[in-house]
Amino acid sequence: xxxxxxxxxxxxxxxxxxxxxxxxxxxxxxxxxxxxxxxxxxxxxxxxxxxxxxxxxxxxxxxxxxxxxxxxxxxxxxxxxxxxxxxxxxxxxxxxxxxxxxxxxxxxxxxxxxxxxxxxxxxxxxxxxxxxxxxxx
Amino acid sequence: xxxxxxxxxxxxxxxxxxxxxxxxxxxxxxxxxxxxxxxxxxxxxxxxxxxxxxxxxxxxxxxxxxxxxxxxxxxxxxxxxxxxxxxxxxxxxxxxxxxxxxxxxxxxxxxxxxxxxxxxxxxxxxxxxxxxxxxxxxxxxxxxxxxxxxxxxxxxxxxxxxxxxxxxxxxxxxxxxxxxxxxxxxxxxxxxxxxxxxxxxxxxxxxxxxxxxxxxxxxxxxxxxxxxxxxxxxxxxxxxxxxxxxxxxxxxxxxxxxxxxxxxxxxxxxxxxxxxxxxxxxxxxxxxxxxxxxxxxxxxxxxxxxxxxxxxxxxxx
Numbered sequence: 001x002x003x004x005x006x007x008x009x010x011x012x013x014x015x016x017x018x019x020x021x022x023x024x025x026x027x028x029x030x031x032x033x034x035x036x037x038x039x040x041x042x043x044x045x046x047x048x049x050x051x052x053x054x055x056x057x058x059x060x061x062x063x064x065x066x067x068x069x070x071x072x073x074x075x076x077x078x079x080x081x082x083x084x085x086x087x088x089x090x091x092x093x094x095x096x097x098x099x100x101x102x103x104x105x106x107x108x109x110x111x112x113x114x115x116x117x118x119x120x121x122x123x124x125x126x127x128x129x130x131x132x133x134x135x136x137x
Numbered sequence: 138x139x140x141x142x143x144x145x146x147x148x149x150x151x152x153x154x155x156x157x158x159x160x161x162x163x164x165x166x167x168x169x170x171x172x173x174x175x176x177x178x179x180x181x182x183x184x185x186x187x188x189x190x191x192x193x194x195x196x197x198x199x200x201x202x203x204x205x206x207x208x209x210x211x212x213x214x215x216x217x218x219x220x221x222x223x224x225x226x227x228x229x230x231x232x233x234x235x236x237x238x239x240x241x242x243x244x245x246x247x248x249x250x251x252x253x254x255x256x257x258x259x260x261x262x263x264x265x266x267x268x269x270x271x272x273x274x275x276x277x278x279x280x281x282x283x284x285x286x287x288x289x290x291x292x293x294x295x296x297x298x299x300x301x302x303x304x305x306x307x308x309x310x311x312x313x314x315x316x317x318x319x320x321x322x323x324x325x326x327x328x329x330x331x332x333x334x335x336x337x338x339x340x341x342x343x344x345x346x347x348x349x350x351x352x353x354x355x356x357x358x359x360x361x362x363x364x365x366x367x368x369x370x371x372x373x374x375x376x377x378x379x380x381x382x383x384x385x386x387x388x389x390x391x392x393x394x395x396x397x398x399x400x401x402x403x404x405x406x407x408x409x410x411x412x413x414x415x416x417x418x419x420x421x422x423x424x425x426x427x428x429x430x431x432x433x434x435x436x437x438x439x440x441x442x443x444x445x446x447x448x449x450x451x452x453x454x
Contacts, residue, residue: 030229
């Protein structure tokens with residue numbers, strides 16, 4: 001049997017036009033042997049969830065720099081659950097104030113990565129989260 | 138409910154899961170695909186190939202968009218293949234960036250696929266994914282190849298109608314002939330036709346096509362049209378859709394479709410039989426036998442062909 005690749009959707013929901021961080025993360029995950037679907041700028045939560053469904057990803061990484069994370073992230077998670085993708089792990093990167101972190105995590109966000117996070121830490125967190133999710137299934 | 142039945146019912150989550158299983162060569166995927174197989178053979182398979190930067194993804198996006206709004210509003214599935222890194226085995230699959238127009242349409246399903254080391258523009262499991270999407274009931278399945286430029290001949294064996302996408306200024310006449318890619322084109326598209334040099338590219342391809350096609354095929358010949366498009370604006374895409382339907386009708390009327398299916402099934406079975414025989418041989422012989430023969434070849438004691446004959450005759454080690 002061929003090895004089971006980790007598939008990750010890297011998405012930029014919302015209206016900010018800065019995707020350098022998302023691209024750096026996408027490349028780091030690629031270099032770690034993962035298959036990364038990158039969907040570009042200005043995605044609605046509906047578009048993100050639809051892509052996650054079609055692509056059957058293990059992980060969704062959301063990059064939000066606009067400050068709208070408290071609206072966008074819960075909506076993506078709600079849509080993912082609504083379509084039966086409870087096991088998809090959701091990571092958030094970008095500018096997320098510390099005080100918002102607990103409520104995002106309580107909604108099901110696996111980890112939040114702020115500016116300056118090393119790409120190795122991201123790769124490691126994704127690997128561990130997917131291993132745990134696959135062990136459950 | 139079993140996976141194949143859920144896929145037939147139109148459950149997208151089940152379909153996505155099945156595609157992953159097939160891609161990973163999983164036994165459950167193989168069984169579900171077998172269960173779906175009686176429902177396959179209905180979709181029209183459209184291949185889209187051409188060099189990087191010609192606008193394949195944008196064209197696929199616009200073509201699917203146009204088809205969905207055209208007569209009968211056929212459902213469309215898209216398999217977009219991008220290269221895996223030979224170093225890490227990972228991949229960045231970016232074709233969806235150009236396909237935002239299709240978001241939210243339940244009659245469209247888009248799946249990105251990494252080539253996972255396969256050459257020839259497709260991945261090893263592309264055929265399996267296409268069969269699953271066919272069996273799931275999509276009327277049209279579009280397959281977008283890796284944009285390598287000169288080696289995507291596999292697509293012509295997979296798709297009923299192969300589009301070769303060119304863009305002005307990307308190569309001269311000699312490149313086009315050398316690539317051999319004109320021989321596989323059922324329809325040639327000159328995309329970005331609003332750029333300078335487009336008229337020249339169309340003329341050049343039309344005149345080259347007259348001499349580049351293999352001759353000697355019996356029966357009426359299909360003359361590949363050369364169509365200019367501006368995919369970003371949708372110009373020429375309606376005409377392209379009509380050309381695809383004309384080609385489909387041609388295949389049906391001339392019996393080529395039946396021949397295509399026979400050839401394809403034969404090629405696929407021969408390939409699988411070769412793989413299975415090899416696996417069978419490995420499983421029924423001692424581990425060291427092949428390696429010992431390999432060492433003798435490396436020591437220049439025996440040529441590879443003779444070494445294999447000896448292995449098959451049971452005189453390997």
